[in-house]
Amino acid sequence: MQAWQVHENGEPGEVMRLADVARPTPGDGQVLLKVRAANINFPDVLMARGHYQVRPPLPFTPGVEICGETQDGRRVVANPALPYGGFAEYAVADAAAVLPAPEALDDAEAAALHIGYQTGWFGLHRRAGLEADETLLVHAAAGGVGSAAVQLGKAAGATVIGVVGGADKVTVARQLGCDVVIDRRREDVIAAVKEATGGRGADVIYDPVGGEAFTQSTKVVAFEGRIVVVGFTSGTIPSPSLNHALVKNYTILGLHWGLYGTKNPKLVQHCHEQLTELAARGAIKPLVSERVPLSGAAAAVQRVGDGVTTGRVVVVPALTVGATA
Known part of the structure; x- marks a missing residue:
């Protein structure tokens, strides 16, 4: 072969x-x-x-x-x-x-x-507890991991803000269903998120990028917000200032989806059943x-x-x- x-x-x-x-x-x-x-x-x-x-x-x-x-x-x-x-x-x-x-x-x-949507489901629901009336910010929203999070966020009833890099990716993020799309190459991400949320910030932030994206997240996360750290495609692993998390009252959540396969495989099966149902009714694709x-x-x-x-x-x-x- x-x-x-x-x-x-x-x-x-x-x-x-x-x-x-x-x-x-x-x-x-x-x-x-x-x-x-x-x-x-x-x-x-x-x-x-x-x-x-x-x-x-x-x-x-x-x-x-x-x-x-x-x-x-x-x-x-x-x-x-x-x-x-x-x-x-x-x-x-x-x-x-x-x-x-x-x-x-x-x-x-x-x-x-499997991987992208399971990661999104565990990150948004198991770790961050995303609610229907909350605002979700997704970095790299037009990418493989980000696009899954956008669809899952919309399926959960959240308002979704997508951050992308480039006009072509803006189009993709809009097609995915983002309520607001921010082109980080043309716009000030922090100012744009604050404008879109009336200064409140995002309740849940999904970050597969790290680096500058994480820094931006800490400046636009809402009171009692949650930042889900999924990966570091930027190549830079940030060093969070825990005093900042304390003062602003937000949570930093790590997600290593692969661990569930050994720690709680039944939950992986449950997640797959949920994703299959969402796919059957056209909520995710x-x-x-x-x-x-x-x-x-x-x-x-x-x-x-x-x-x-x-x-x-x-x-x-x-x-x-x-x-x-």
């Missing part, structure tokens, strides 16, 4: 190599899955660079989120068990963590549902901006790492070069 492998760490476009390799053999408690679609996540970029908290042994196949097909023909979503990731024709996954793919979503959409063939995976992962994509970029092995789905 064909699979992308990382033999040394570096930029994805340089270190990912497509090779003919043996089909992986599942271990105890694992299943072999034919990859129908593999969503690209920022951790794929970080693992290629050697900067992620999980460092699979070299060589490894990246791709941490797929829609796959079991040997008995069931369509499922799963997180492949590295080093046999999803940017390949076949992957392996822990059988206990395999979930049914929502019927309302096609393969690429289903592949993009992953924004798939690109579907690329397996041969284009390395370049696509690099584009995600460069921050030039919107929504989700999904690798579909059945596609041929030049085709679209």
Whole structure:
């Protein structure tokens, strides 16, 4: 079978190599899955660079989120068990963590549902307790993680403010349903948020960016507001001033979604059921901006790492070069 492998760490476009390799053999408690679609996540970029908290042994196949097909023909979503990731024709996954793919979503959409939307659901509902009458601010609202949070916030009845970078992303954020969209390249984010909220600020802030975005968050968070720290795509991990959190009376919440798989797997299952129901009634639908063939995976992962994509970029092995789905 064909699979992308990382033999040394570096930029994805340089270190990912497509090779003919043996089909992986599942271990105890694992299943072999034919990859129908593999969503690209920022951790794929970080693992290629050697900067992620999980460092699979070299060589490894990246791709941490797929829609796959079991040997008995069931369509499922799963997180492949590295080093046999999803940017390949076949992957392996822990059988206990395999979930049914929502019927309302096609393969690429289903592949993009699991990590981003689970992270959003846990961040907004489990950690921040978002209420229907509250204001949610989402940084990088047109990206893969941010777009999921926007849709989940709207589904919860919140007023959603999206922060993006660039006119094209403004359009995407509006299409996603943001009530207010702020272009950080053209506007003063702090002033714009205060204007949009009558000076009150946002009740919940969803931050997958870190760096300057986190600093802005601390200046526009409302009384008893909650800042959910999801990641650091800016490359800068902020050092919060806890005296500021004390004086302004806000909460900083960390979210490592992956821990729930070992600490509370039943809650992951419950979340999937909630997301499946939301997808069935059209309240959420992953924004798939690109579907690329397996041969284009390395370049696509690099584009995600460069921050030039919107929504989700999904690798579909059945596609041929030049085709679209």
